[in-house]
Amino acid sequence: MSGHVAxxxxxxxxxxxxxxxxxxxxxxxxxxxxPLNNIVMLSVACAKAxxxxxxxxxxRWSSRLTWVVAGSGFFWLLILFSITMSDYMSRGWVPGxxx
Amino acid sequence: xxxxHAEHFPGPIHQPPLVANVDxxxxxxxAEHAYHPRLQHHFDDMxxxxxASTLGMWVFLVTEIMFFGGLFMAYLVYRWAxxxxxxEASNHLNVTWGAVNTAVxxxxxxxxxxxxxxxxxxxxxxxxxxxxxxxxxxxxxxLGVKVxxxxxxxxxxxxxGPNFVxxxxxxxxAEIFYSLYFCMTGLHALHMIIGLGIMTVIAIMAWRGQFDSxxxxxxxxxGLYWHFVDIVWIFLFPLLYLIGYHYH
Numbered sequence: 001m002s003g004h005v006a007x008x009x010x011x012x013x014x015x016x017x018x019x020x021x022x023x024x025x026x027x028x029x030x031x032x033x034x035p036l037n038n039i040v041m042l043s044v045a046c047a048k049a050x051x052x053x054x055x056x057x058x059x060r061w062s063s064r065l066t067w068v069v070a071g072s073g074f075f076w077l078l079i080l081f082s083i084t085m086s087d088y089m090s091r092g093w094v095p096g097x098x099x
Numbered sequence: 100x101x102x103x104h105a106e107h108f109p110g111p112i113h114q115p116p117l118v119a120n121v122d123x124x125x126x127x128x129x130a131e132h133a134y135h136p137r138l139q140h141h142f143d144d145m146x147x148x149x150x151a152s153t154l155g156m157w158v159f160l161v162t163e164i165m166f167f168g169g170l171f172m173a174y175l176v177y178r179w180a181x182x183x184x185x186x187e188a189s190n191h192l193n194v195t196w197g198a199v200n201t202a203v204x205x206x207x208x209x210x211x212x213x214x215x216x217x218x219x220x221x222x223x224x225x226x227x228x229x230x231x232x233x234x235x236x237x238x239x240x241x242l243g244v245k246v247x248x249x250x251x252x253x254x255x256x257x258x259x260g261p262n263f264v265x266x267x268x269x270x271x272x273a274e275i276f277y278s279l280y281f282c283m284t285g286l287h288a289l290h291m292i293i294g295l296g297i298m299t300v301i302a303i304m305a306w307r308g309q310f311d312s313x314x315x316x317x318x319x320x321x322g323l324y325w326h327f328v329d330i331v332w333i334f335l336f337p338l339l340y341l342i343g344y345h346y347h
Contacts, residue, residue, distance in 0.1 A: 029341035073161035
């Protein structure tokens with residue numbers, strides 16, 4: 001089998017990054033930064049998820065097809081969120097329409 | 100290649116006969132017969148087989164993304180409807196337990212990755228089982244913390260239903276928040292329990308010495324599942340526990 005064997009040090013490095021990410025999220029959440037709170041927490045969460053997917057889940061060394069399939073999942077999720085929210089967020093914008 | 104298929108075609112089990120040492124077979128003359136005992140008859144070679152398994156697991160994980168995605172969508176809609184109510188409700192979750200559980204799950208992802216690596220590098224069965232059992236212990240610790248948290252919610256009347264009591268400003272939003280909290284963390288915990296079951300099987304297989312550098316697909320694919328469950332928690336933790344943290 002031709003699976004890529006990543007060095008242990010890389011796994012420990014990713015682990016460290018994930019732990020630091022968690023610390024940063026908790027720390028930032030202590031302060032009221034308005035909408036920036038959500039942006040920071042979600043950016044850190046996305047970065048952490050990306051590290052797990054790329055390295056722990058070996059997508060970094062997987063075939064193009066795996067990249068496309070994994071990416072499509074998140075792409076469809078984005079479609080779900082964006083189209084649903086475009087409805088909820090725009091309700092009542094046009095006078096006389098359903099709220 | 101055709102030979103191999105013909106040889107085994109009508110057999111009820113698609114398991115090729117054991118080849119003691121694949122490398123020992125002289126190259127050239129019978130090279131086309133030198134296949135791995137773990138190779139199923141419908142694949143050309145091990146590489147194609149592992150590619151199919153990995154891809155299959157990823158397709159399953161995409162359906163899982165959409166499964167959890169529906170709950171995240173519900174969360175987004177209701178949080179959009181009452182952002183302050185959600186912050187107030189979130190404030191009653193224990194950030195320390197949530198953070199501890201996040202750390203526990205990240206540790207379990209590390210031990211899982213190292214377990215897969217142990218199989219990849221043909222480490223002794225003891226080492227492979229060690230990492231998998233470590234992963235299971237951490238997974239169980241996560242569930243233990245979840246039990247403490249759920250018990251706390253029950254004693255404080257924070258479980259949605261007739262006994263739900265909320266003394267804050269937004270009782271309706273709080274009840275919706277706790278409904279989502281139990282649905283999302285509950286579904287996640289269910290995945291953890293299933294994960295523990297999978298890891299039990301994998302640990303037994305590893306103990307029997309079934310994995311080495313030439314064949315470790317079951318560990319690899321179960322690892323993908325475990326890491327996915329970790330990713331779900333990576334999003335659940337800030338969205339549920341931290342949105343009202345600065346009120347403290």
